[in-house]
Amino acid sequence: MIALGGAIGAGLFVGSGVGIAAAGPGILVSYGLAGVLTTLVMRMLGEMSAARPVTGSFAEHARRAFGPWAGLLAGWMYWALLVVSVAAEAIGAGRIMTGWVPGVPVWAWVAVFMAVFTAGNLAGVRHFGELEFWFAGLKIAAICGFLALGAAVLAGLLPGHPSPGAAHLTGDGGFLPHGWHGVAVGLVAAVFAFGGLETVTIAAAECGDPARAVRAGVRAVVWRVSVFYLGSMAVIVALVPWNAPGVAEGPYAAVMERTGVAGAADVMRAVVLVALLSAMNANVYGSSRMLFALVGRGDAPRALGRVRGGVPYAAVLASAAFGFGSVVLSLLWPRTVFPFLLHSIGAAILLVWALVAASHLRLHGPSVRAVAALAGIGGVLVFMLGDPASRSQLLTTGAWAVGLLCWAGVRRWRSAPGTGPLPS
Template sequence: MPQPESPAAPEVPGAAPAASAPTAEPLAGGLRQRHLTMLGLGGVIGAGLFVGSGEGIAMAGPGITVSYLIAGVLAMLVMRMLGEMSAAMPASGAFSVHAERALGRWAGFSVGWLYWFMLVVVLAVEATGAAQIAHGWLPGVPQWGWVLLFMLFFTGTNLAAVKNFGEFEFWFATLKVTAIVVFLVLCVLAIFGVLPDTDPVGLSNLTGQGGFLPRGWSGVVSGVLAVVFAFGGLEVVTIAAAESDDPARSVARAVRSAVWRILLFYVGSMLVIVALLPWTRIVPGHSPYVAVLDTIGVPGAAQIMNVVVFVALLSALNANLYGSSRMVFSLAERGEAPRALLRTSRGGVPRPAVLASVAFGFVSVLLNLEWPDTVFGYLLKAVGAVLLFVWALIAVSQLRLRRRLEAEAPEKLVLKVWAFPALTWATLAVMAAVLVLMLLDDAARPQVLWSAGATALILVVAGVREVLSRRTARG
C-alpha cells in the first residue's frame, strides 16, 4: 500500500492564496533518515570538487581555503533557511511551495520552473561526463551508448520506487564521503611525514610562492566565483524529506548533520592540498586530488579518482532526475504544470513527472553530443547563475515566513536560522555582491546575462498567467 504524502504544510497567515490544485494521488514515503543524512553529506561532493577545484586554486593559491570557507558558509546559511522552512512546512516542492506562500503564485511558478530547467540541463552534462570516463575504460562502446545506458538505468530505478533512489544515493554518498575521509587522513599523515618515503612539509607551501594570498584578496574573490556553484545540490535534501516517514524531524537532522561536515570536507581538502603541493603546480582542468595522491605515492591515483568522479557524476544524475521530477510534480499539484503529471503509480511514484523530466534530459544530451559549443553552450549559460537566483528567493521567502510562523505557529520552528533577520539580510547582500562581481568578470558575465534572460522569460510567463487568472476570476 502506498504511504500517504507528508502532511500538507499549514496555511501561513497572511500568505498569498495558493492555486487550487487538483487532487493528486499521494507520493510514497519510502525514504529513511539514513538516506536523507547521506544525501545531505554527499549531495554536494561531486566533480566540481574533485576536478573543478583546480581552477580555483590557480586563481587564489593557498587563499582558496578562504574562498571555499566563504562560499561554504553562504551555502550553509541558505541550507539552514531552507531547512527551517521545510521542517515547519514539508512539501515535495520545497522552496517553490515556500516562495508561493511567501510571495505569491508568480514566485512559486518562477522558482519551480527555473530549478527544473537547471536540473535537466545539468543532467546532460553529468551523463556526458560519466560516459566519457566509461568510454575510456571500454572504448568499444560508443559514448552515446553509455549515455543511453545511464539514462535508461536511472529512469528505471526512479520509476520503480522512491526507496531505489534512496538506496542508490545512500551508497553513492557513502563511497564519496569515504573517499574524502581516506584522502584527508592520508594527506594529514603525509604532512607530518608519517607515511613511508615522506618528510614533514611544514608550512612552506602555504607561505611560499608569493605567500598565503599570492593574488591578494582579488584572487580570493575570483576563487569564490569559481567554486560557489559547486555547492549546488543541497536543495534536493529538502525535496526528498517530504517522502520520508517524519519529514519535519528528518530534514532538521539532515541539515544539522550536513553543515559542519561539508565545510570540513571542502575546506579541509583544500587546506591539505595546498599544504602538500605548491599551488603553482596545480593545473586547471586536472584534478588536484590526483596530483596530491601521485605526490604521496598512492599507486593508480588517476584511476582511483576516475572511479570516484564517475560515481559522483552518476550520483548527481540520479539526484537531479529525482529532484526535477518532484519539482514538476509539485508544480502540477498547484496548477502550475499540466494535470497529467499528477498521476502516480500504486507505489506512489509520479511516473509521468519522471518521464517528462528525463525526456528533456534526453533532448539536452543529444544537444550536448551534437552541438556542445553552440546550442547546448547557450543552454548551459542560461542556467549558469540560476542557482544564485534560486538561493535569493529562498532567503526572501524565509524572511517573510519566519515572521509569520513566529507569530502564529512558533512550535513548528524546530530548526532556526541564527541571528534572524540580520543573518538573512547579510546572506542576501553577499549573493548580490557575487552577482555584481560576476558581471564585472569577463568570463562569468555571459552566464549572468543569459541566466538573467532565462529568469526574465519565466517571470514574464508568470506575470501573464497571473493577469489571465485574475481576469478569469473576475468573470
Template sequence: MPSTTVSTPQESDAPLSHGLQQRHLSMIALGGVIGAGLFVGSGAGIAAAGPSIVLAYALSGLLVMLVMRMLGEMSAAYPSSGSFSAHAERAFGPWAGFTVGWAFWVLLCTAVGLEGIGAAKIVAGWLPGTPEWAWVALFLLVFCGTNLAAVKNFGEFEFWFAALKVGAITLFLVLGVLAIAGLLPGTDSPGTSHLGDLLPNGGEGLVVGLLASVFAYGGLETVTIAAAESQDPVRGVAGAVRTAMWRIALFYVGSMAVVVTLVPWDSEAVVEKGPYVAALDHLGIPGAGQVMNVVVLAALLSAMNANIYGASRIAHSLVERGHGPKALGRAPGGVPRPAVLASSVFGLVCVVLSHWRPDDVFPWLLNMIGAVILVVWIFVAVSQLRLRRRLEREEPQRLAVRMWAFPVLTWCALAGMAAVFVLMAREPGTRVQLYSSGGMTAFLAAAGYAWQRRRSAG
C-alpha cells in the same frame, strides 16, 4: 482588478509515497555535500586563487550554511517536495513558485545531461572504442528506470553512492593529514612551504576562486526535496540542516586545505589530473588516478540520479499547484512517473544538443543556467524573511528549526548573494551567465505573473 492573494500550497504532496527511510535521508544529507563539482571543478579554482582557495571555500561555505538553515526552517515547518518553490509561492504568490520552480527544473535537467557526458568520458577512457553516447544512454536508462519504479530505489542508489564518496574523501583527509604531520611512511612533510603566498594572483584570483567555489555547492537542496517522502520529514530536515556546518567545513574546506598544503598550487597536475589525484600522486600511492576516477564516476552518477529525482519532484509539485501540464502531475503508485520521464528526456535532449549544436545552442543553454542557483538562494532568503514573521505570529509551534540571529543573518546572506552577483558582472567569463540566467528568470517571472492573473480572473 484581479485578486493578488498569496496562495497557500499543500503542506505535503499527498500523492507521493513515503518510501525513504531515515538511513537514506541521513546518507543523502552526508554525501550530498560531496558533489561532482568538488572533484571535477576545484582544480581550476586552485589554479586561479592559489592557497586562498581555502578562504574562498570557507566564505562561500558560510553563505551556503545560512541558505541551508533558512531552507531547513521553512521545509521543517511546511514539508513539500516542491521545497523552495512551494515556500516562495506561500510567501509571494503563484508567480514566485512558478518562476523559481521551473528555473530550477531546467537547471537540474541540463545538469543530468552534463553529468552523463562526464561519466561517459571516464568509462570510454577505460574501454577505448566504445561510443560515449551509448554510455550516456545506458546511464539515463538505468536511473530513469530506478526512479520510475519506487522512491526507495533512488534512496538505495544514493545511500551507496554517498557511502562510497564519504569513505573516499574521509580516507583522503586521513592520509593527507598524516602526510602533512610527517607520520605517513615513505613521505616527507612539506610543512607550510606551499602556502607562502596566500594571494599569488591577487584579489582577482581570489574572486575567480570564490565564484568557482559557490557553484561547487550546488545540490545541497536535494535533501529538503527528499525529506517530504521520508517517514518523518521534520526530523529528517532538522537533522540534515543541523549537521550542515561540520559537513561543509570538513569535506570542502578541509580537503582544499589538505590539497594546497601537499601540492604546489601552480602544479600543472592540479588542473590536468585534478587536485585529488595530484595530491595522491604526490604521496606515491599506486593507482591513485584510477581510484579517483572511480570516485569521480560515482559522484557524477550520484548527481545524475539525484537530479532526475529532484527535477521530477519539482515538476510534480508545480503541476499539483496548477503551474504546468496536468499530465505531469500523475503519480501512480506514489511515483510521479510522467515527471520522471519528462526530466530524463530533457536531459537526453541536452546531450544531443552537445553533439549537434556544440557551438551555439548548447553554450547558450549552459549560460542560461549559469546563475540559476543564486536565483534560487535569493528566493529562499526573501521567502524566509516573510514566512518566519508569519510563523511567529500565527503558528510558532511549527518552528522546529530556527534561523540563527533572525533577521540579521538573513540580511547578511542576501548581502553576500548581492556581492556574488556584482563579482559575476565584473568577470567576463561569468558576466554572460549572469545576464542569460537573469533573462530566463525575468521571462519566467512574467509568464508566472500572467498565469497568476489569468487564474485569479477566472
C-alpha cells in the same frame, strides 16, 4: 545521504580545480565564505521546511511569501539547473568509461546510465534512497581516505615523502597570488559547488516524519559538507603547488600522483565516476519532484502530474528525457548549444538562494541570517556582473528569469476575472 549525494559531485572533484587555479591557496578563504553563506541559507530553508514540509520545498515557501510568480520562478529555475547538471554529469561519466573501454562511445555509456537511474527513480523513493545511500557512502569513504592520506603526508608519516610544511601555502606567489579578485573568482566556483544541498528538503516531504527528517538532515549535512570541502582544499593546496600541471583539470588525481600511491590515477577516476553517477541519481530525483510540485500548483502541464505506485512517473520520464536530450545536443554541437545551456543556468542557484532568504524574511520576520545571506548573495552577483568571465552567465540566467516572470504575468492576466479560464 541524499543531500551529500547531490552536493558532492563534479563541483568538488572536478570543478574545484578551476577555483584553485584562480585563487591559489586563497581558495580556502573562498570555500570558507561559501560555506558560511550555504549554512545561512540551509538553516533558513530547514526552518521553513520543518514547519511546512511539502513537495517543492523552497518553491512553495516562495509562493507563500510573495505569490505565484515567485513559486514559478524558483521552481522552474531549479528544475533547469538540475536537468542540465544531469546532462553534464552523464557526459563526464561517459568520458571516464570511454577512457577505460575505448571501443564503446560516450553516448552509449550515457544511454546506459540514464536508463539505470530513470528505472531506479521509477521504482519508488525507497529504492532511490537505497541506491543513493551506497553511492554517497562510497564517496564519503573516498574523501575520508583522501583526507587521512593527506594528513599522513603533511605529518611526514609516509615513507619517502617528507612533509612540505607550509611551502606550498606561502610560496609560488604567496597565499593570495592573484589577490582578492582571485578569491572572489574562487568564491563563485565554490558557491556553485555547494549547490545540491537543497535536495534534502525536497526528499523530506516523502519521509515518514518529514519535520524531524529535515531538521536532522540539514544540521548534519551542512557541517559534513563544509568539512569535506574545506578539508579537501586544505590538503590539495598544502601538498601540491596550486599552479602545478594537472591541478586545474583534476586536483585530487594530482595529489594522489604526488604521493606515489600505486594506481592513483585510476583510483581517483573511479571515485570521480561514482561521484558523478551519485549526483546524476540525486538530480533526476530532485528535478522530477520539483516538476511534480510545479504541476500541483498549475505551473506545468497536468499530464506531467501522473502518478503510479506513489511515484510521479511522468515527471521522472520528462526530466530524464530533457537530460538525455541535452546530452544529444552536446554531442551534435559541443561548442555551441550545450555551453549555452550551462551558461543559462550558471547563476540559477544564487537566484534560488536569494528567494529562500527573502521568503524567510517575509514569513518569519527580520533576522540577522536573512539579511546577511541576502548581502552575501548580492555581493557575489555584483562581482559576477563586473567580471567579464562571469558576466555572460549572470546575464543569460537573468534573461531566462525575466522570461519566466513575463510568463507568470501573462498567466495571472489570463486567469483574472473576465478574461476566461487559463488553458493548461
